[in-house]
Amino acid sequence: MSDTLFHNISLFGPTLEVPDSYNVRFFHGDAREGVIQLADLRTIRLELRWRTQRKAGAAVLDLAKRLEKKHGITAQRVGDAYVFDAEKLRAVLTAADGRVLELHWPLACEHRNRTQAAFLASLPGLAEPHWRWQVYGIDARVPRRYALAEWQMLPGRTTLHFADTHWLSRLRNTNRVSVGTFSMAERLLARKNLTDFAIDMLKPPKAASKPAAWQPAGEAAVTTSFRALHRVMFASHHTLTVTHDKAANRIYFEHRIEQRKR
Structure with missing residues (x-):
């Protein structure tokens, strides 16, 4: 065997x-x-x-x-x-x-x-309307109409950035998904907890509201959300989830940005 x-x-x-x-x-x-x-x-x-x-x-x-x-x-x-x-x-x-x-x-x-x-x-x-993306610990379903805009594929640090190809989404810079992993999670979390790591990683865009308090999302995950204003009637709603996969010794993050009316 x-x-x-x-x-x-x-x-x-x-x-x-x-x-x-x-x-x-x-x-x-x-x-x-x-x-x-x-x-x-x-x-x-x-x-x-x-x-x-x-x-x-x-x-x-x-x-x-x-x-x-x-x-x-x-x-x-x-x-x-x-x-x-x-x-x-x-x-x-x-x-x-x-x-x-x-x-x-x-x-x-x-x-x-x-x-x-x-x-x-x-x-x-x-x-199917959603494709499954898997590489180096990433496992996410993303609408097939979303284009892979940027990527980095290394065993220690992997990120995939997707953007909706619809012209209105491109104009407003909304409807996007970013997923990624960090290897050697034990070392990254040696002097900080998962929430502190997530706070350091999150960089809200300009015109963003203050992120809500980080909340537990399962046994080893935290999540938060905030809004960023766009033009007169629309805002982008951000949801960021950070997870510690202890078995794989990886940190996984998923950042989704959706367009919503204000």
């Missing part, structure tokens, strides 16, 4: 369940087109590429046929996916949500079946 620990990485919908030794080596793109590479300390172990394309299903079929001809191998059908399992090519090709998705293993991997199963099982969720 393997003692390998696993973690999930979910970006723009698909989920990759991979060993804990895999870290994000490279990431670029958006919901329409992108690539993510995962590597351990030795080399790249996994790569996921996606692109939006008309008639994505037909494009996947055409790509599978070209790869079969190029490498002289036959793909196995697993549902709607084409699976290549040979030394020349280890890959899964499929279409979902109007996108062509390609999952590649440059080298043989004993955990491939587990990663492949989680990946294929996550694809029906791409059509």
